[in-house]
Amino acid sequence: MKTTKLKIATLLLVLIVIGCGSNESKKITVKGSDTLVILSQKWAEGFMKKNPKTTIQVTGGGSGVGIAALINGSTDIANASRPIKPGEMDQIKEKYKANVLEIACAKDGLSVFLNKENKVSELTIEQLGNIYSGKITNWKEVGGDDAKIRLYGRESSSGTFEFFKEHVVKGDFSKYVQSLPGTAAIVNAVNKDKYSVGYGGAAYAEGVKDCKVKKDAQSEGVLPSAATIKDKTYPISRYLYMYLREKPTGETKDFIDWVLSPEGQKLVVETGYFPLK
Template sequence: MKNLKIATILLVVMTIGFSFTAIEKITVKGSDTLVILSQKWAEVYMKSHPNASIQVTGGGSGVGIAALINGSTDIANASRPIKASEVNKLKARYNTLGVEIACAKDGLSVYLNKANGVSELTVKQIGLIFAGKITNWKEVGGVDAGIRLYGRESSSGTFGFFKDNVVKTDYSPSCQTLPGTAAIVNAVKKDKYAIGYGGAAYAEGVKDCAVKKDDKSPAVLPTAATIKNHTYPITRYLYMYLKSKPTGEIKAFVDWILSPEGQKLVVETGYFPVK
């Protein structure tokens, strides 16, 4: 009887141990632009895949890629392409160039307060505003009032993409950096003379600025159609980066994200599918 009890206890312990080892943990870290979408992906995926445990955190694209390099995350979310210097660090540590997966498309909106009389700007004008070269709304057809700038912190992929593709120089020292797109939207919503930038999905309580590629081009709002066909001038891909080709549960999760079911959540969150 005593031996039977011991055998039963051992069987229970082995069963519990097996149940723990059967759970595969996946960590996702990086772009704040992708946090809400990634959390939805994780939530829906785990409902139909009980053996997967997916943890999603933000911090910015640079933070996510740094975590990928130091081995503390499986997937790095980024709203900008990986830098050559970051690829070199991956190669030095893991002897791999990494794997880039475009998982969604996004229009980078320029946010204006709803009371602002200005409704459209050229890409050049937006760049000059954030560089501090245009400082008054009257210079772009608005009222005589100073322009107040709100932007992301330097670890943000949105910060880097906007700098490289729109500002094309250093940001104005007067640009107030805020930790997350939602904070920028909130600031612009409360400030009549403010301007900010961020993902199109976050534009609630503010108005999107219609953007002109140049003086002769039409002004275009960020919509599903204009982002899909690239007529909206500030369009970008959103990425997932991995150290190497995914396998096991990570591969299953990535494949599901790119499937019609995963891409449907992209649309529901306010972004746009890659295909």
């Protein structure tokens, strides 16, 4: 009798363990680009609502931080607002014997933020480069008031920093650029400082005005919008990426498929960025 009871108890314990395992929450970690944080949080919330057994943890820190976490194995997905570097790809290939998977997940018009009271409303790419390199230091040099230009930018681990440096500054930043830890901080600083300028993801432009950007002195100034990103008339646009160490499976694949679906891309528009199609 005791043996029978023991067998029944053991069987019940096994069934409980199996049952608990089937209901166990699956966790996906996403880390990196501050540009993508708000959008990724919305994606995570939307996906978890439909898939309550999956937990998605989203954190920022910058594109470089996310890719470093991908290399050391502490995140499943690295968000980046710039393409991964060959050296970073090599590290992952050497460590995990696999090729990095790059997934474009949205488009962004990298905005130049101005205070609403600033007379200046448009600048050429060359003027922006000269402002951020320190060659132009007063607003009167670009049609504004006689006032010193105060510069705000991202920290060097940011993909936005690297993209702006490569495509706009095309050289070294001025030593007077005040580096801030996220685009929201830059927008807040520009909102409070009439004679300042900043840059960052288009979705953050609240309480400031977007500067019209001109390819050259003869071109018309263009604001970032879905239409100008699509037809490539806005001159500072880019893809936003997700990087993985290998081809995704299970819940991670389901999440990425959902991000790229019409439902996931609808959130891109609602957040203030631009969809892939």
